[in-house]
Amino acid sequence: MAAEEPTTRRVQVAEHPRLLKLKEMFNSKFGSTPKFYVRAPGRVNIIGEHIDYCGYSVLPMAVEQDMLIAVEPVKTHTLQLANTNPLYPDFSTSANNICIDKTKPLWHNYFLCGFKGIQEHFGLSKLTGMNCLVDGNIPPGSGLSSSSALVCCAGLVTLTVLGMSLSKVELAEICAKSERYIGTEGGGMDQSISFLAEEGTAKLIEFSPLRATDVKLPSGAVFVIANSCVEMNKAATSHFNIRVMECRLAAKVLAKHKGLQWDKVLRLEEVQTQLGISLEEMLLVTEDALHAEPYSREEICRCLGISLEELCTQILSPNTQDELTFKLYQRAKHVYSEAARVLQFKQVCEEAPDNAVQLLGELMNQSHRSCRDMYECSCPELDQLVDICRKFGAKGSRLTGAGWGGCTVSIVPADVLPSFLTNVREAFYQRNSSSLALQKHSLFATKPGGGALVFLEA
Numbered sequence: 001m002a003a004e005e006p007t008t009r010r011v012q013v014a015e016h017p018r019l020l021k022l023k024e025m026f027n028s029k030f031g032s033t034p035k036f037y038v039r040a041p042g043r044v045n046i047i048g049e050h051i052d053y054c055g056y057s058v059l060p061m062a063v064e065q066d067m068l069i070a071v072e073p074v075k076t077h078t079l080q081l082a083n084t085n086p087l088y089p090d091f092s093t094s095a096n097n098i099c100i101d102k103t104k105p106l107w108h109n110y111f112l113c114g115f116k117g118i119q120e121h122f123g124l125s126k127l128t129g130m131n132c133l134v135d136g137n138i139p140p141g142s143g144l145s146s147s148s149a150l151v152c153c154a155g156l157v158t159l160t161v162l163g164m165s166l167s168k169v170e171l172a173e174i175c176a177k178s179e180r181y182i183g184t185e186g187g188g189m190d191q192s193i194s195f196l197a198e199e200g201t202a203k204l205i206e207f208s209p210l211r212a213t214d215v216k217l218p219s220g221a222v223f224v225i226a227n228s229c230v231e232m233n234k235a236a237t238s239h240f241n242i243r244v245m246e247c248r249l250a251a252k253v254l255a256k257h258k259g260l261q262w263d264k265v266l267r268l269e270e271v272q273t274q275l276g277i278s279l280e281e282m283l284l285v286t287e288d289a290l291h292a293e294p295y296s297r298e299e300i301c302r303c304l305g306i307s308l309e310e311l312c313t314q315i316l317s318p319n320t321q322d323e324l325t326f327k328l329y330q331r332a333k334h335v336y337s338e339a340a341r342v343l344q345f346k347q348v349c350e351e352a353p354d355n356a357v358q359l360l361g362e363l364m365n366q367s368h369r370s371c372r373d374m375y376e377c378s379c380p381e382l383d384q385l386v387d388i389c390r391k392f393g394a395k396g397s398r399l400t401g402a403g404w405g406g407c408t409v410s411i412v413p414a415d416v417l418p419s420f421l422t423n424v425r426e427a428f429y430q431r432n433s434s435s436l437a438l439q440k441h442s443l444f445a446t447k448p449g450g451g452a453l454v455f456l457e458a
Helices: 016-031 107-121 146-162 166-184 189-195 237-258 266-277 279-289 297-304 308-315 329-352 356-373 381-390 414-432 436-442
Strands: 009-012 038-045 057-072 078-083 093-095 129-136 202-206 212-215 220-228 396-400 407-413 443-448 453-457
Touching: 009 329, 009 381, 016 057, 016 078, 016 129, 038 146, 038 189, 038 329, 038 356, 038 396, 038 407, 057 146, 057 189, 057 329, 057 443, 078 107, 107 129, 107 146, 107 166, 146 166, 146 189, 166 189, 189 381, 202 329, 212 329, 220 381, 220 414, 237 266, 237 279, 237 297, 237 308, 237 329, 266 279, 266 329, 279 436, 297 308, 329 356, 329 443, 356 381, 356 396, 356 407, 381 407, 381 414, 381 453, 407 414, 414 443
Parallel strands: 009 453, 078 129
Antiparallel strands: 038 057, 038 453, 057 129, 057 202, 078 093, 202 212, 220 407, 220 443, 396 407
């Protein structure tokens, strides 16, 4: 499955209202017809928050919302990008001179990440131009991975224009790497599920090497996404990258404490693997080796026997070099406990006991508490939404995505779904927002969707 290339499907555009509308808008914008269309889905991470970049497995599923791009290769070397959303201005640049400004996470820069990733993978200097019209229905800043879906979509668009082929795994790895052009130090979950997703199943995504395993979710429950309507842009704020660095520093201090070659260690998973112990034992090591008070830069330098200059230039990323303190104990404790919860979640799904929904819900509740208290990536609106979801029948509810805003995901018994949706809508959205349109797209049940693909007009 993972070794396969993304699917190419022939469709009657006239039978698909969204494709037809995109085709008409493309014609009105560029005066021509798209040669093909590419879609890449967003995702909801059911459990396993902030651990992919630490080397641990995560458990997401693709959602039905996606990025859809209409494409026409052109003979010039100009890349022309337009968006159906008037909030996102047109952009044009030379296909042979791609510059991505890390200081401005503008929408078109995510497209350029995917484009440049494919260009650099094949070592190409001269690329054909293209006209592209982007249509996304993933709410931006919601934690459902709209930005990574755009990177993936752009990567597959570029590959298709070039007439070249890559497997889904290769595409996912290239797109994960190329999103770092915009300054996001992510771990690869979002891009992996966007390409490797299959309809009807969640996936356990493992890294090094990248692989995906089906996880059958319980039939008596539904996963419901609720948007807190607080937007968070990972590339525009330092919260996300600070957490990545805190985990990196925790890994190095733990490695040094246990007599490992700490300077080669980057991820918390590497410490566990090198010690050859369980996640539960790693939590004991964390208790023993790290203290709960924040570490100053000077203390980290003393622990590792390095200078402040070495810390800043060799370990910290450019956008975290001004941080003065780092919470190592809390971040490591979250990562090791969350990695264990992912494996427990998969085991419950496989064994399917009668109380599976209850058990999975409790794991999701534990995950949210850890995200809130240990990783500090929640916000008051998310905490309120989680409490409301639990009050009205969710067996478990947690933030999903990077946090600091965005969405919650809840596991809800199928028989209480209608009353759950009604009550949450009234308790959270009607009290916090007057926009009915916002409410409609902010609360919905979802089922596992398929991965990225190319549409050709039949």
